[in-house]
Amino acid sequence: MAIKGKEVIEEMSLILSGKSFDAVFPSLVFVLINGFYGLNTAIFSSVGVALLFCIIRLLSKQPFYYATGGLLGGLIASGFAYFAGNASNYFIPKIISSAFVFLLSFTSLLMGKPLAAWASHLTRGWDLKWYWRKDVKPAYREVTWIWTIFFLIRLVLQISLFLSGNIIGLIWLNTLLGFPVSIIGLVPSYIYGSWRLHKLKGPSVEEYLEGIEAPWKGQTRGF
Template identity: 55%
Template structure:
């Protein structure tokens, strides 16, 4: 039960309510486009994103998420409007997937895995800990997992985008969006902790304190 609670806390810290921002406007866009046409769909998507942003600010949530969500819809709607193709609403998703694939591959080639950088930036743990030979393999393997997931998502989106299938795109984007990413994070967390245990390296606090082996290892957080 404690492990399940730990996982929920970890996922909550990453997601923090952004799922609605990612799912609601695309659904409204495709639905509106089917009944009212592209121009109206663009307007409805923008208004929905603006309302979500205002609600976030009203609830005193991070303004960065409010602005980011709105600008994301503006960017996506702009692609659809300028090309007069509803399916192109999802071009930014294709671009983001391609960027993550490129970033993951680049960091693997240089031996500084993306998962380690993400963990360092979100948790503030010292970079030197991540690059230890009894720590880094766990982050390298998780980065490979991320690479395969986003490569698969990229291929699926490109195929559907070429076909111009906006309706299927919105469903795929929903499944492989936050639900898929949350699943990926859960698998990464469970696998990462288990892998660190097998590697028998020091936990972050043990590393910072300069403790000698044998170590207890990292028991929470990845």
């Protein structure tokens, strides 16, 4: 089944709604300012930038989910760095977050309820029972394995850079492999999942809900 580029972009927009730059830029400010003016100035600058983004989005009535996330994350991260007096500690919350997501993804596989299925259900609102069919679930299980490996690699790299005190490496890693950029990086898993779902020859969500018997057309849009 061919997956069109336009379709991929439209599907990703369901997840990447908002100003993702708002969540990434405060961390960049922290690293740059810390290198020139020290830890305290870096903390105030990054939190100030995050707060400014929130105010701008709010006044312009634009989505401010990522701006709020950037502010809250920045406050927590700054607390770790300030009380420890170590700029590297700014990234401890991100490491904890990576560990949590990895464990969540791996645990979902052990329980037979893959994370990719839950993510799709929460995003699209499709009937949850449909995901657990034997001619549907394998696609979501395999995609969850891809996610789990990705999350594990990110976690290992984060811990390695943190222990070595490589702040520049941490900021680049969290920018390139962090949310929401990681979602874009996982586009291949969406393409694979859609292809695999088609190969399983199970019913589409609509066919399942309407009780249509095989042979089915299958899910032709979305994953």
